[in-house]
Amino acid sequence: MMDVKTLESQHIVQTYRRTPVVLVRGKGAHVWDENGREYLDLISGIGVCALGHAHEGLAAALAAQARELLHCSNLFYHPLQGQLAEQLAQLSGVPRAFFCNSGTEAVEACLKFARRYWHTRQDAGRTDIIALEGSFHGRTYGSLSVTFDEHYRTPFAPLLPHVRFIPRNDAARLREAASSSTAMIILEPIQGEGGVHPLTADFARAVSEVCAGTGALLITDEVQCGLGRTGRPFYFQKLGLKPQLVAIGKSLGAGVPMGAALIQEEVAQALSAGDHGSTFGGNLLACRAALFFLRELTDGGLLGHVSEVGAHLENQLRALAAKHSAIIEVRGAGLMWGLELNVDATAVFESAVRQGLLVNRTAGTVIRLLPPLTITPAELDRGITLLDAAFSEVMARVA
Numbered sequence: 474m475m476d477v478k479t480l481e482s483q484h485i486v487q488t489y490r491r492t493p494v495v496l497v498r499g500k501g502a503h504v505w506d507e508n509g510r511e512y513l514d515l516i517s518g519i520g521v522c523a524l525g526h527a528h529e530g531l532a533a534a535l536a537a538q539a540r541e542l543l544h545c546s547n548l549f550y551h552p553l554q555g556q557l558a559e560q561l562a563q564l565s566g567v568p569r570a571f572f573c574n575s576g577t578e579a580v581e582a583c584l585k586f587a588r589r590y591w592h593t594r595q596d597a598g599r600t601d602i603i604a605l606e607g608s609f610h611g612r613t614y615g616s617l618s619v620t621f622d623e624h625y626r627t628p629f630a631p632l633l634p635h636v637r638f639i640p641r642n643d644a645a646r647l648r649e650a651a652s653s654s655t656a657m658i659i660l661e662p663i664q665g666e667g668g669v670h671p672l673t674a675d676f677a678r679a680v681s682e683v684c685a686g687t688g689a690l691l692i693t694d695e696v697q698c699g700l701g702r703t704g705r706p707f708y709f710q711k712l713g714l715k716p717q718l719v720a721i722g723k724s725l726g727a728g729v730p731m732g733a734a735l736i737q738e739e740v741a742q743a744l745s746a747g748d749h750g751s752t753f754g755g756n757l758l759a760c761r762a763a764l765f766f767l768r769e770l771t772d773g774g775l776l777g778h779v780s781e782v783g784a785h786l787e788n789q790l791r792a793l794a795a796k797h798s799a800i801i802e803v804r805g806a807g808l809m810w811g812l813e814l815n816v817d818a819t820a821v822f823e824s825a826v827r828q829g830l831l832v833n834r835t836a837g838t839v840i841r842l843l844p845p846l847t848i849t850p851a852e853l854d855r856g857i858t859l860l861d862a863a864f865s866e867v868m869a870r871v872a
């Protein structure tokens with residue numbers, strides 16, 4: 474077989490540090506590499522393959538759509554965007570959607586629409602953006618400007634001005650930073666890349682008070698924690714937040730690139746034709762995938778399933794933490810979990826891969842799990858057994 478790694482090293486821009494595994498096939502919660510080795514997949518393409526891999530129903534729906542019409546651009550109507558936007562409105566309580574192709578683009582759209590809102594209101598004093606330390610919102614200039622990590626930011630400076638970062642869950646610092654100059658506050662209800670940190674109910678209350686008091690718009694980035702990942706449609710609902718804008722992506726297309734900005738009416742009314750656009754955004758293939766996914770999530774009972782298996786996973790992870798002293802905190806909800814370690818997580822991650830388990834290391838010291846939403850309790854038990862073996866192997870080496 475062609476040497477994938479050599480070929481890439483010559484022709485692919487080297488912006489990724491890939492794990493040396495070449496994946497060629499998947500089924501449900503499992504994937505196989507080019508040598509036929511099987512892995513249990515508890516990261517599912519960073520929380521994208523929500524229905525697992527090679528889902529028969531999704532494959533059939535996409536094949537049927539491909540035979541009919543894949544793409545027609547936004548110069549014309551097609552039947553699916555309105556249906557999808559209506560279903561997203563029912564799930565979120567946010568009535569309008571703008572479709573795009575990734576989480577980053579969804580965040581970018583939210584930032585632009587929030588700016589446009591203040592422009593329409595002719596409030597030139599609304600310059601400031603408040604974001605949280607530990608945030609990740611994407612890699613384009615706008616989304617990068619509200620992303621905290623200096624490693625991602627510094628090489629690309631100067632970024633957007635007037636962005637202030639405050640510590641997550643620090644209501645006092647939020648109150649101090651916010652004023653009548655605050656145009657928007659952007660936050661992940663559960664920070665993902667930052668190490669799986671749910672926001673607290675107290676902080677969420679402070680966010681709502683500050684938004685009400687200053688008039689600042691609230692953008693919740695639900696790209697990772699939204700769309701059923703936590704057992705609820707959106708985590709902002711659990712926190713009692715009332716965002717004017719919501720960014721979604723990842724699971725929305727269940728593997729087909731798809732993102733959306735959900736927008737309250739008052740902001741949508743500030744927008745005009747030509748303000749924003751996308752050639753591919755909301756094309757028929759992506760909408761078909763998202764409609765299929767949402768049907769599984771609601772009518773198909775996936776939301777309830779995530780709550781059930783999520784509670785099971787939480788118990789298992791807490792038992793694992795009680796056994797291995799390297800795990801100092803277990804954080805998350807539903808099927809989004811982080812294990813905070815008192816050591817770098819690289820060795821555990823590498824050992825897991827050797828055991829045939831795919832997880833992820835994030836924020837240096839965190840092992841993150843984002844399994845397919847369709848995963849079974851038996852598969853999760855197997856994952857815990859493999860993770861247990863990985864911790865035992867690494868700790869035996871350190872001892």
Ligand code: PMP
Pocket residue numbers: 519575576577578580609610611612661665666694695696697698722723
């Ligand atoms: N926001 C959040 C919360 C994310 O987790 C991510 C991706 N990890 C993004 C935005 C960017 O999404 P994408 O990579 O699809 O552009």
